[in-house]
Amino acid sequence: MNATRITVWNENWHEQNDPDVLTRYPDGIxxxxxxxxAGHLGAAATVRTATQDQPEHGLTEEILAxxxxxxxxxxxxxxxxxxxxxxxxxxxVLGGMGLVVLHSGHFSRPFRxxxxxxCSLGWRNDAAREHVWTVxxxxxxxxxxxxxxxxxxxxxxxxxxxxxxxxxxxFLSSFSGGEVFRSGVTFTRGxxxxxxxxxxxxAYPIYHHPEIQKxxxxxxxxxxxxxxxxxxxxxxxxxxxxxxxxx
Amino acid sequence: MNATRITVWNENWHEQNDPDVLTRYPDGIxxxxxxxxAGHLGAAATVRTATQDQPEHGLTEEILAxxxxxxxxxxxxxxxxxxxxxxxxxxxVLGGMGLVVLHSGHFSRPFRxxxxxxCSLGWRNDAAREHVWTVxxxxxxxxxxxxxxxxxxxxxxxxxxxxxxxxxxxFLSSFSGGEVFRSGVTFTRGxxxxxxxxxxxxAYPIYHHPEIQKxxxxxxxxxxxxxxxxxxxxxxxxxxxxxxxxx
Amino acid sequence: MNATRITVWNENWHEQNDPDVLTRYPDGIxxxxxxxxAGHLGAAATVRTATQDQPEHGLTEEILAxxxxxxxxxxxxxxxxxxxxxxxxxxxVLGGMGLVVLHSGHFSRPFRxxxxxxCSLGWRNDAAREHVWTVxxxxxxxxxxxxxxxxxxxxxxxxxxxxxxxxxxxFLSSFSGGEVFRSGVTFTRGxxxxxxxxxxxxAYPIYHHPEIQKxxxxxxxxxxxxxxxxxxxxxxxxxxxxxxxxx
Amino acid sequence: MNATRITVWNENWHEQNDPDVLTRYPDGIxxxxxxxxAGHLGAAATVRTATQDQPEHGLTEEILAxxxxxxxxxxxxxxxxxxxxxxxxxxxVLGGMGLVVLHSGHFSRPFRxxxxxxCSLGWRNDAAREHVWTVxxxxxxxxxxxxxxxxxxxxxxxxxxxxxxxxxxxFLSSFSGGEVFRSGVTFTRGxxxxxxxxxxxxAYPIYHHPEIQKxxxxxxxxxxxxxxxxxxxxxxxxxxxxxxxxx
Numbered sequence: 011m012n013a014t015r016i017t018v019w020n021e022n023w024h025e026q027n028d029p030d031v032l033t034r035y036p037d038g039i040x041x042x043x044x045x046x047x048a049g050h051l052g053a054a055a056t057v058r059t060a061t062q063d064q065p066e067h068g069l070t071e072e073i074l075a076x077x078x079x080x081x082x083x084x085x086x087x088x089x090x091x092x093x094x095x096x097x098x099x100x101x102x103v104l105g106g107m108g109l110v111v112l113h114s115g116h117f118s119r120p121f122r123x124x125x126x127x128x129c130s131l132g133w134r135n136d137a138a139r140e141h142v143w144t145v146x147x148x149x150x151x152x153x154x155x156x157x158x159x160x161x162x163x164x165x166x167x168x169x170x171x172x173x174x175x176x177x178x179x180x181f182l183s184s185f186s187g188g189e190v191f192r193s194g195v196t197f198t199r200g201x202x203x204x205x206x207x208x209x210x211x212x213a214y215p216i217y218h219h220p221e222i223q224k225x226x227x228x229x230x231x232x233x234x235x236x237x238x239x240x241x242x243x244x245x246x247x248x249x250x251x252x253x254x255x256x257x
Numbered sequence: 258m259n260a261t262r263i264t265v266w267n268e269n270w271h272e273q274n275d276p277d278v279l280t281r282y283p284d285g286i287x288x289x290x291x292x293x294x295a296g297h298l299g300a301a302a303t304v305r306t307a308t309q310d311q312p313e314h315g316l317t318e319e320i321l322a323x324x325x326x327x328x329x330x331x332x333x334x335x336x337x338x339x340x341x342x343x344x345x346x347x348x349x350v351l352g353g354m355g356l357v358v359l360h361s362g363h364f365s366r367p368f369r370x371x372x373x374x375x376c377s378l379g380w381r382n383d384a385a386r387e388h389v390w391t392v393x394x395x396x397x398x399x400x401x402x403x404x405x406x407x408x409x410x411x412x413x414x415x416x417x418x419x420x421x422x423x424x425x426x427x428f429l430s431s432f433s434g435g436e437v438f439r440s441g442v443t444f445t446r447g448x449x450x451x452x453x454x455x456x457x458x459x460a461y462p463i464y465h466h467p468e469i470q471k472x473x474x475x476x477x478x479x480x481x482x483x484x485x486x487x488x489x490x491x492x493x494x495x496x497x498x499x500x501x502x503x504x
Numbered sequence: 505m506n507a508t509r510i511t512v513w514n515e516n517w518h519e520q521n522d523p524d525v526l527t528r529y530p531d532g533i534x535x536x537x538x539x540x541x542a543g544h545l546g547a548a549a550t551v552r553t554a555t556q557d558q559p560e561h562g563l564t565e566e567i568l569a570x571x572x573x574x575x576x577x578x579x580x581x582x583x584x585x586x587x588x589x590x591x592x593x594x595x596x597v598l599g600g601m602g603l604v605v606l607h608s609g610h611f612s613r614p615f616r617x618x619x620x621x622x623c624s625l626g627w628r629n630d631a632a633r634e635h636v637w638t639v640x641x642x643x644x645x646x647x648x649x650x651x652x653x654x655x656x657x658x659x660x661x662x663x664x665x666x667x668x669x670x671x672x673x674x675f676l677s678s679f680s681g682g683e684v685f686r687s688g689v690t691f692t693r694g695x696x697x698x699x700x701x702x703x704x705x706x707a708y709p710i711y712h713h714p715e716i717q718k719x720x721x722x723x724x725x726x727x728x729x730x731x732x733x734x735x736x737x738x739x740x741x742x743x744x745x746x747x748x749x750x751x
Numbered sequence: 752m753n754a755t756r757i758t759v760w761n762e763n764w765h766e767q768n769d770p771d772v773l774t775r776y777p778d779g780i781x782x783x784x785x786x787x788x789a790g791h792l793g794a795a796a797t798v799r800t801a802t803q804d805q806p807e808h809g810l811t812e813e814i815l816a817x818x819x820x821x822x823x824x825x826x827x828x829x830x831x832x833x834x835x836x837x838x839x840x841x842x843x844v845l846g847g848m849g850l851v852v853l854h855s856g857h858f859s860r861p862f863r864x865x866x867x868x869x870c871s872l873g874w875r876n877d878a879a880r881e882h883v884w885t886v887x888x889x890x891x892x893x894x895x896x897x898x899x900x901x902x903x904x905x906x907x908x909x910x911x912x913x914x915x916x917x918x919x920x921x922f923l924s925s926f927s928g929g930e931v932f933r934s935g936v937t938f939t940r941g942x943x944x945x946x947x948x949x950x951x952x953x954a955y956p957i958y959h960h961p962e963i964q965k966x967x968x969x970x971x972x973x974x975x976x977x978x979x980x981x982x983x984x985x986x987x988x989x990x991x992x993x994x995x996x997x998x
Contacts, residue, residue, distance in 0.1 A: 104622060104666075106889065126620040127694050127737075128598060134742035141435040143416045147984075148847065148942050148976065158435070169390045169429065172598075172694055172737035177669055182416065182439075184431035187745030188388040188405070192429075200621050200666055201889050235889065243621075243666035243888075248628035251681030351869060351913075353642065373867040374941050374984075375845060381989040394737075395600065395695050395729065419845075419941055419984035422918055434992030447868050447913055448642050482642065490641075490868075490913035495875035498928030635929040637910045652929070663884045663923065676910065676933075678925035682882040682899070686923075 012236040014055040017077040018044045019069065021084040021091075022061040024212045031212045039083050039210075039217060043112075046223030047081075047230060055230070062087055067095050074098060078234040079108035081226070082115045085212065091119050100124060104200030105240030108233025110226065113210035116171075121206070124199045125173055132168035132189065135213065139186040140164040142193055142209065146180045151194065151205065151228045159221045165211040167191040173206075181225075183208065194225070196232075200242050203233040259483040261302040264324040265291045266316065268331040268338075269308035271459045278459045286330050286457075286464060290359075293470030294328075294477060302477070309334055314342045321345060325481040326355035328473070329362045332459065338366050347371060351447030352487030355480025357473065360457035363418075368453070371446045372420055379415035379436065382460065386433040387411040389440055389456065393427045398441065398452065398475045406468045412458040414438040420453075428472075430455065441472070443479075447489050450480040506730040508549040511571040512538045513563065515578040515585075516555040518706045525706045533577050533704075533711060537606075540717030541575075541724060549724070556581055561589050568592060572728040573602035575720070576609045579706065585613050594618060598694030599734030602727025604720065607704035610665075615700070618693045619667055626662035626683065629707065633680040634658040636687055636703065640674050645688065645699065645722045653715045659705040661685045667700075675719075677702065688719070690726075694736050697727040753977040755796040758818040759785045760810065762825040762832075763802035765953045772953045780824050780951075780958060784853075787964030788822075788971060796971070803828055808836050815839060819975040820849035822967070823856045826953065832860050841865060845941030846981030849974025851967065854951035857912075862947070865940045866914055873909035873930065876954065880927040881905040883934055883950065887921050892935065892946065892969045900962045906952040908932040914947075922966075924949065935966070937973075941983050944974040 020040035024031040035042045040059040047057045060068025062084070074080070080099065084091070099120040103109050111121045116129045142159040144152050168189035174197070181194030193208040207225060210216045217223065267287035271278040282289045287306040294304045307315025309331070321327070327346065331338070346367040350356050358368045363376045389406040391399050415436035421444070428441030440455040454472060457463045464470065514534035518525040529536045534553040541551045554562025556578070568574070574593065578585070593614040597603050605615045610623045636653040638646050662683035668691070675688030687702040701719060704710045711717065761781035765772040776783045781800040788798045801809025803825070815821070821840065825832070840861040844850050852862045857870045883900040885893050909930035915938070922935030934949040948966060951957045958964065 124620040126618040130737050130739045132740040132742045134744070136744070138745075139435070141437070143437050145416050145418070145439065146939075147417050148939075148944075160435070166742060168740070168742055169392050170394050170737060171392070174668060174691065174693060175425075175671055178422075179426070182429060182437040184435055184437045186435075187742070188386070188407070188431055188433070189742065190388070190390050190429040190431045190437055192392065197668065198887075198889075199668060243624050243664060245624045246626040246662070248626045248660060248662055248681070248683065250628070250630070251632075371867040373865040377984050377986045379987040379989045381991070383991070385992075395692075395697075413989060415987070415989055417984060421915060421938065421940060424916055434989070436989065444915065445640075445642075446915060490871045490911060492871045493873040493909070495873045495907060495909055495928070495930065497875070497877075498879075633929070635931070637931050639910050639912070639933065641911050654929070663886050664888050665886070669919075672916075673920070676923060676931040678929055678931045680929075682880070682901070682925055682927075684882070684884050684923040684925045684931055686886065 013053065014051065014231055014234045014236055015076055015078045016047055016055050016057045016081060016230050017073060018047070018057065018059045018081045019083065020059070020061050021087040022063055023086045034215050035217070039212060042217040043081060043083065043226065046217060047227050050224055050227035051231070062091065067091060069095050069099060071098065074102045074107065075240065077107055078236050079110060079230045081110040081112065081230060082118055082120065083112050083210070084118045085114040088118050096120055096123060101242055102240045103202035103204065104242035106201035106235050106238055107240050108202060108230070108235065109204045110229050110233060111204065111206045113208055116206065124204065125197065127174060128172045131171045133166060134187065135165045137163035138166045140183050140209070142181050142183050144181055146178055149178065149180050150232050151180050151225060153228055155221055155224050155228070161209060161216060161219070164209065164214055164216065167193070167208050181207070205229040205233050260300065261298065261478055261481045261483055262323055262325045263294055263302050263304045263328060263477050264320060265294065265304065265306045265328045266330065267306070267308050268334040269310055270333045281462050282464070286459060289464040290328060290330065290473065293464060294474050297470055297474035298478070309338065314338060316342050316346060318345065321349045321354065322487065324354055325483050326357060326477045328357040328359065328477060329365055329367065330359045330457070331365045332361040335365050343367055343370060348489055349487045350449035350451065351489035353448040353482050353485055354487050355477070355482065356449060356451045357476050357480060358451065358453045360455055363453065371451060372444065374421060375419045378418040380413060381434065382412045384410040385413045387430050387456070389428050389430050391428055393425055396425065396427055397479050398427050398472060400475055402468055402471050402475070408456060408463060408466070411456065411461055411463065414440070414455050428454070452476040452480050507547065508545065508725055508728045508730050509570060509572045510541055510549050510551045510575060510724050511567060512541070512551065512553045512575045513577065514553070514555050515581040516557055517580045528709050529711070533706060536711040537575060537577065537720065540711060541721050544717055544721035545725070556585065561585060563589050563593060565592065568596045568601065569734065571601055572730050573604060573724045575604040575606065575724060576612055576614065577606045577704070578612045579608040582612050590614055590617060595736055596734045597696035597698065598736035600695040600729050600732055601734050602696060602724070602729065603698045604723050604727060605698065605700045607702055610700065618698065619691065621668060622666045625665045627660060628681065629659045631657040632660045634703070635678050636675050638675055640672055643672065643674050644726050645674050645719060647722055649715055649718050649722070655703060655710060655713070658703065658708055658710065661687070661702050675701070699723040699727050754794065755792065755972055755975045755977050756817055756819045757788055757796050757798045757822060757971050758814060759788065759798065759800045759822045760824065761800065761802050762828040763804055764827045769953070775956050776958070780953060783958040784822060784824065784967065787958060788968050791965055791968035792972070803832065808832060810836050810840060812839065815843045815848065816981065818848055819977050820851060820971045822851045822853065822971060823859055823861065824853050825859045826855040829859050837861055837864060842983055843981045844943035844945065845983035847942035847976050847979055848981050849943060849971070849976065850945045851970050851974060852945065852947045854949055857947065865945060866938065868915060869913045872912040874907060875928065876906045878904035879907045881924050881950070883922050883924050885922055887919055890919065890921050891973050892921050892966060894969055896962055896965050896969070902950060902957060902960070905950065905955055905957065908934070908949050922948070946970040946974050
């Protein structure tokens with residue numbers, strides 16, 4: 011099998027504006043995620059990063075065409091992502107590129123465009139304890155993950171999470187305030203697979219947690235179609251039935 | 258619309274063997290559930306009860322044929338439900354009778370037969386606090402229910418709950434020990450609808466809680482096909498295509 | 505129960521540009537659909553029409569706010585629907601307005617925005633015979649419909665139909681050329697329900713067919729939340745857990 | 752990756768009772784299916800066969816424990832499959848063994864037990880033409896399959912097919928009589944995956960068709976969890992929450 015070509019994208023804003031975040035993630039959130047992926051996947055993946063402050067946000071046509079899985083982290087700068095790049099990402103996902111959306115990326119423009127809903131939710135940031143459980147114990151995304159994952163301090167996300175019915179619900183989280191959240195869900199859009207996974211706030215060292223890294227690595231592989239060119243479904247003018255019958 | 262004909266069934270064991278339960282539910286668990294249904298549905302329903310200690314467990318062919326929704330509560334005496342009655346209940350559900358399964362009824366023979374899985378789960382009974390949330394806020398089963406429902410003391414049920422993927426997940430619960438559970442789920446089997454709702458242990462006065470009663474009342478109506486005879490799907494030897502084309 | 509307030513919308517292009525269509529549908533396609541709805545629903549519905557050539561395409565904020573179900577027919581003029589109206593329709597659906605999308609409306613801008621995919625399909629227009637079957641025989645949308653519906657001459661629509669996994673598949677069609685199509689599917693987006701139903705080309709008198717009318721009438725009722733104001737889900741900043749526990 | 756250990760099971764009745772079938776399938780239907788699997792999977796699988804006339808129907812505990820995927824073909828002798836073997840097969844599927852059920856196996860006892868419904872359908876055997884299409888073009892079961900598959904002569908299977916809502920619908924078939932059928936569907940039950948695929952009547956040489964063989968080979972791999980012991984989900988008495996928190 012070919013190595014999975016993963017591009018980790020980050021808006022890279024907190025790192026420039028909040029010294030605490032840079033202390034927590036000296037190489038940026040993207041750097042931490044990329045390191046976790048490389049560590050868990052080894053030779054099975056090639057991992058690079060891209061950030062919003064780069065030309066075309068680092069997501070040129072060439073880079074997306076050479077990406078099997080795009081991992082997306084954004085929070086403060088969703089609306090500053092250019093229309094053209096949003097459209098390009100959506101087109102590649104519909105064409106078969108895998109997409110892993112993390113945490114506050116639920117409000118990112120590509121995710122909302124692909125799902126069609128508001129993607130709104132409830133939240134409170136007071137360092138609650140989160141337990142992450144699975145309802146799909148044999149799903150490849152859960153493979154080798156020790157559950158429940160207990161995050162001693164994390165932001166609370168809560169239902170109602172305004173998403174379409176997922177293809178599969180993989181993880182459910184509870185929070186010490188009593189809230190629940192569908193923290194790991196999958197979707198198919200066009201030819202592409204999407205995995206949303208909520209753990210990962212900039213204010214906590216979540217992406218250094220080995221089980222969280224393992225989930226993201228599994229997800230990045232599960233959404234990938236290694237090496238396959240991206241072509242979105244298109245209208246087909248059907249041949250005459252005689253031709254079809256002869257095929 | 259015709260009134261919904263509801264039969265509330267109870268194994269009626271705790272009531273005979275545990276004075277605390279009888280103090281909590283002087284008319285039996287079935288009596289409390291029936292009173293809640295009658296109170297919430299009024300003239301929209303006719304409610305009767307049946308118990309395992311009656312002849313044919315109170316579930317004769319005549320009674321099931323005149324039941325739009327069967328509500329099932331059992332815990333200690335699942336294996337003592339007769340094969341013939343299990344088969345009869347399953348046949349009526351496949352034929353269109355609604356089924357509401359409560360709490361420990363997840364292990365009842367009709368439920369397991371209809372779902373095909375072990376229906377096993379995790380549990381601990383130490384009076385944890387449960388929050389019941391919805392992920393389907395406009396589903397008729399949620400109509401008029403004030404959420405989250407907070408149960409100050411309840412038995413803990415936890416994932417992994419071994420059920421097939423539900424048609425719809427309506428409620429998710431969290432527990433103060435950190436557990437999560439799919440506490441309200443629906444299934445279609447044959448022509449019948451099934452609603453499983455987990456709150457309701459014999460050791461707590463759950464069925465006196467007005468929001469819990471409201472959910473059960475909504476569920477009993479949602480699974481019902483009022484007045485429609487029960488006929489399970491059957492093999493059809495198709496007519497010749499010419500006949501089909503002429504229809 | 506309140507009457508269902510239905511607005512039937514039509515781009516109204518073929519009627520102005522193709523004499524055959526006007527012969528087939530003297531009151532327009534919208535007129536025929538509205539008449540079918542009124543005939544089948546009687547006092548249970550109030551039906552009005554709106555067309556693309558009206559100011560704001562006939563879909564002002566006031567009209568949408570007073571619409572429980574919007575029925576959409578469009579084919580040649582999708583791209584001429586104004587951004588503002590598209591956004592308004594989407595917002596009302598997310599807020600709870602029902603949406604019935606017919607035939608070539610699969611490519612309408614509101615439908616594509618709500619689903620997030622290309623909604624492309626295969627097609628050929630050579631008057632094939634279509635059989636419409638159900639895989640959900642007790643769904644309210646099928647109630648009272650005599651199946652299979654046989655359309656002696658219709659446009660062929662074929663898989664692959666690029667839509668997200670539907671909540672429920674209601675109808676499957678076969679065509680005499682050998683094609684198959686998911687011809688009746690439902691989706692939930694935000695608080696709103698959507699029903700897509702493919703029969704209904706301008707070149708055939710499909711909307712005069714009583715079974716087709718019955719399906720559309722059932723669908724218009726099934727997606728409706730009569731009288732309920734439209735409010736899309738929004739972000740909730742959760743109260744402190746103590747407050748939640750006291751509720 | 753380990754080779755997939757596949758056991759192809761056949762009731763082996765037509766081969767003993769119908770000379771035409773033996774002419775069509777000199778090594779039995781199981782022999783033809785096994786040869787197709789071996790041809791398509793090569794070193795990626797080890798394939799053996801078992802038949803109903805063997806002791807314990809050839810499905811001993813030892814054999815099932817060493818089987819990653821069980822392929823099931825039966826038609827005339829469903830009721831003669833021993834209770835003990837049915838229970839054993841079900842238990843292994845719930846524990847993670849993959850199951851591929853072919854054609855008239857929709858009425859086999861293990862399949863009905865795992866699904867909980869009647870699994871009834873419409874049928875007519877008059878050598879209709881069948882077209883097999885996909886609605887999940889990037890599913891691994893479709894990989895490398897040239898679609899639509901056209902079967903010039905086959906038995907007609909028709910909706911309504913009384914199965915629970917599948918996890919995924921992979922294939923839809925149309926027949927020249929106008930019928931439609933969900934011809935490829937997947938389910939998860941317990942820890943096991945199930946793939947039902949309808950093509951394959953004893954009266955036609957379907958299992959010699961290379962595209963049909965390819966689908967079965969893909970399915971046999973997709974349901975497999977190579978080398979993993981089978982353990983059905985079981986009740987868990989949860990540890991005290993302090994212990995959970997410390998984990």
